[in-house]
Amino acid sequence: MFSTFIFYAFSTVLIAAALGVITARNPVHSALLLVLAFFTASGLWIQLQAEFLAIALVLVYVGAVMVLFLFVVMMLDINLAQLREGFWRYLPLGGLVGALLVLEMGTLLWLRFAGTEMPPPLPAGYSNTKELGRLIYTEYVYPFEIAAVILLVAIVAAISLTLRHRKNSKSQNPARQVEVKRADRVRIVSMPSEKREE
């Protein structure tokens, strides 16, 4: 009964936050509401005893991805009028995509999970993290490694596509800076002392 209450509380917050993401006028508020939505979703996953996925969601999306998102959104020159200009023009297309998503999700849930009972409670020593690790590194090791390589390639590609070497940009070579000896920079000149003229 208590867990049902928690489930509905989290779901309400999640849905409200998700609605806020698309209705908030300020993009920064949208991004922060998305953070709230991720965090609440991870709370729901914890309730399903999927603690590894829940914590990974917070770690990856809340802790890293959304920080960079905010980083970009905050630096935008936000023109609210311009942002809302094309609302009616994009509404049919957006509505179509949205309806399609709802349809797909609905069919999937209805066909796959309609009438399924709750799974029996897990034994006391069960560790979701351990089970997940075992599956990923034994049964699904090739798909997992291939996915990792694809991601790595994507990162390298993104960097090499956006990296431009400007001719006039100044840079330092730390290795050469460290190599510098005192004799390269300082020259001690010995001079005879002179008498001050009155």
Added chain:
Amino acid sequence: MSAIFQPVLNFGTFLWGLLGAFLVGLLGPDLAPYALYAVKTLLLIVCIVAPLMICMAYLTLLERKVIGWMQVRQGPNRVGYGWLQPIADGIKLLMKEVIIPAGANKFLFVLAPVMAMMPALAAWAVIPFGPEMVLANIDAGLLYVMAITSMGVYGVIIAGWASNSKYAFLGALRSAAQIVSYEIAMGFALVGVLMAAQSLNLVEIVQGQSGTYGALNWFFIPLFPFFLIYLIAGVAETNRAPFDVAEGESEIVAGFHVEYSGMTFAVFFLAEYISMILVATLCSIMFLGGWLSPFPASWPLVGFGGFHWLFAKVFFVLILFIWFRATFPRYRYDQIMRLGWKVFIPITIVWILVLGAWMQTPLWVWWK
């Protein structure tokens, strides 16, 4: 010793039974266990947070004193010979007016210190102070700590943006890039810890470092590069000198909290020092054997583990933090980025490979 505490314990048990009976009478037998559990958890939280606040207050005094001595000064010595200085500071900050800038986003401006404070406190839930002294002994403790501490950056970013000030915003941008960069090296260092301990559970990580040789069984020996990187990345994550470009008084006034005053500023200040204690505690737990004694277990008197050892280790790491601040000049921003991405991350990746190979050989003697 235990004879003295026995009446106290008995009285505690009696009070607890009384509370249980009262709650059953108030809420009925169905809800009472939940309420009792909530009360128990709240009491334990108070038991962790209250000493933490006192430690934090006296850490500020310790820092000022130690830096004073290092610079041949006295440090605070007026209010109660210096001992009441943190309390005087607290009262001063409480009495000051909280000024909200005209162009600021009021809600986010007030939310930012809360967002800085929340992760600094929430991470303590899984910290083991002794073999049984832990609020929540969860399996994925290490991951939880990483996830929660990675949220600390929101306080800084939201503060920088909501203040509607250029200096604050510059500080926030610097801080965001820096924290995200050093989190990667920190995460890799923790991968090393979980490889060596074969567990994500913080209690098991400490127990994995117990053995007959005392300090020689701790993970800082096989994981020495990770120990150093974790320590340095910890300094960077908490925005402490020499990585304090987010504040950088000489460049951007006070960085992200330049518009904050009074209690809102004090909360940022609290969060920074509590994060400092947190990083020092995690460092002690993962690399310096937590509550374990540095001497072999067979030695009399000093061979036993206990909370006092954890306290001593945390104190040692905190002194290092203060020492760094008193000694090093501030890093230039591009050097910070270079250190994080081009030095730390390659070192951690190489050492993970070395560790993986090492653990397959008989030379690995840290197995439990």
